[in-house]
Amino acid sequence: MARQFFVGGNFKMNGSNESITKIVEGLNQADLPANVQVVICPPAPYLGLAVAKNTQSTVEVGAQNVYTKASGAYTGEISPQQILDTGATWTLTGHSERRTLLKESDEFIAEKTKFALDSGIKVILCIGETLEERKSGVTLDVCARQLDAVSKIISDWKDIVIAYEPVWAIGTGLAATPEDAEETHKGIRDHLVKTIGADQAAAVRILYGGSVNGKNAPEFKDKANVDGFLVGGASLKPEFVDIIKSRL
DSSP states (O other): OOOOEEEEEEOOSOOOHHHHHHHHHHHHHSOOOTTEEEEEEOOGGGHHHHHHHOOOTTEEEEESOOOSSSSSSOTTOOOHHHHHHHTOOEEEESOHHHHHHSOOOHHHHHHHHHHHHHTTOEEEEEEOOOHHHHHTTOHHHHHHHHHHHHHTTOOOOTTEEEEEOOGGGSSSSOOOOHHHHHHHHHHHHHHHHHHHOHHHHHHSOEEEOSSOOTTTGGGGTTOTTOOEEEESGGGGSTHHHHHHTTTO
């Protein structure tokens, strides 16, 4: 099955009015391929700015986090309704930094994912293992556990994109080889066949999210189960355009 190439950019806790305007205007001026879906995720205060500055029809804006309530006494959280009110249409859930630093559980991430979807927000669902888990040979077990929490409460996956993040490769300069990524992505898809059915498993896009940059992105070009990238630091740089064009 042909799956549309997808590139997400997670700005993390970086940016200002000036720098994010510059990034979005750089994308506006780029000759982006019409068949690549792009979602940029700036910090929450800049969601509206990114939406307002964006003129590329293939580029959408997403939040980095979402909560499980529409409103209320939840200081510091952001609801799907507020995300939509800015004009953004996507959110990340399950990012490794929230799993490890903020101790978000698989079940809580699944609840956030479901509430976002039910509210009309599309989701980039992040999964992946730590270096210790990788050394222990339990990469696919960890990914399966994280996915199963979601598949227990969500049956329709059409608005979910999965981002496989080898946590040990984020911000370390290390990266899985294209062959490693393909093997893991294939294992993830095989697991999804068992849990959400062959048709949905074949359609869901699985992104690689481990220290992708303009230089190594083309190396993944011929990998059947690598459907794009979730990019961290490189999404703040001009090379983000090179990553978006890496399948050309």
